[in-house]
Amino acid sequence: NAGVTQTPKFRVLKTGQSMTLLCAQDMNHEYMYWYRQDPGMGLRLIHYSVGEGTTAKGEVPDGYNVSRLKKQNFLLGLESAAPSQTSVYFCASSRGLAKETQYFGPGTRLLVL
Amino acid sequence: KQEVTQIPAALSVPEGENLVLNCSFTDSAIYNLQWFRQDPGKGLTSLLLIQSSQREQTSGRLNASLDKSSGRSTLYIAASQPGDSATYLCAVINQAGTALIFGKGTTLSVSS
Numbered sequence: 001n002a003g004v005t006q007t008p009k010f011r012v013l014k015t016g017q018s019m020t021l022l023c024a025q026d027m028n029h030e031y032m033y034w035y036r037q038d039p040g041m042g043l044r045l046i047h048y049s050v051g052e053g054t055t056a057k058g059e060v061p062d063g064y065n066v067s068r069l070k071k072q073n074f075l076l077g078l079e080s081a082a083p084s085q086t087s088v089y090f091c092a093s094s095r096g097l098a099k100e101t102q103y104f105g106p107g108t109r110l111l112v113l
Numbered sequence: 114k115q116e117v118t119q120i121p122a123a124l125s126v127p128e129g130e131n132l133v134l135n136c137s138f139t140d141s142a143i144y145n146l147q148w149f150r151q152d153p154g155k156g157l158t159s160l161l162l163i164q165s166s167q168r169e170q171t172s173g174r175l176n177a178s179l180d181k182s183s184g185r186s187t188l189y190i191a192a193s194q195p196g197d198s199a200t201y202l203c204a205v206i207n208q209a210g211t212a213l214i215f216g217k218g219t220t221l222s223v224s225s
Contacts, residue, residue: 004156033212042217043157043202050211058212090156097210101147104157 002026004105006091012111013081021076021108023091031094032074033058033102034066036087043090049074050097081112115140119203119216126193127224134188134219136203141181144206147213148177148188151200160201161188193223 007022023032034046045058049068063085065077074093078085091105116139126132136146145164149157161170161177163186169178176189190197200220204213 040217043204043213043215045212048212056211092157097144097206101159101162102213103159104149106156107154 004091004093004103006089006105006108008108009106010109010111012113013078014113015082017081018077018079019081019110020078021089021091021110023074023076023093023105024072025074025091025093025103026072027093027095027103028071029093029095029103030071031097031100032068033092033094034064034074034076035090035092036060037090037107038087046076046089081110083112086110086112115143115205115207115214117203117205117214117216119201119219121219122217123220123222125222125224128193128195130193130223131189131191132193132221134190134201134203134221136186136188136216138184138186138205138214141184143181144210146177146179146186146203146205148175148186149202149204151202151218153199157202190221193221195223195225197221198223 004025033048035043037043047066052071055066067075089108092102094100094102147162148160163170163179174191179186200218202218203216
């Protein structure tokens, strides 16, 4: 039981390049989330999904797209990376909404030059 | 808009000391509150989850309390150990019930 895994662990991009971050969970959770963590800002929600085939915007969605084609996977895409997207990205999943613990992945550190 | 504040931002204590971390939130209409631990360069680990109808939760040396009416929660750590050194994050479920709103954390250092 691996929990929540994220790929890659670290990536360096040049401004304008694109990439996809992959999150996978093996707990059969319905809900999945993408957060970014920046110094002095704390964690902020980018996008979330309440089930396979669904996605919704969080607090800071601009510049990102997501897809949930399979229940166990949640992809975060950057179409044209900007230095402001340099951050640590965390994926999380939970069984339900308000009353359930969220389980976090180890994070992806992204540097955009 | 819900805002979560954690005080102090950093705390240093000698081993064995009991300590309290504070969390406050601006909107008392929360579904639950969670305390997480984050080690440097790592992800978050859930420590305790308190439902809105509960007053406290305990796990080992940790005790978390919740006072919704005053918008406050505390995390009590008994007999602190060097292994407790980490950043502790408080988070509340937002009104839509879709995601956590995080505080910026308290970084704890326990010296031996």
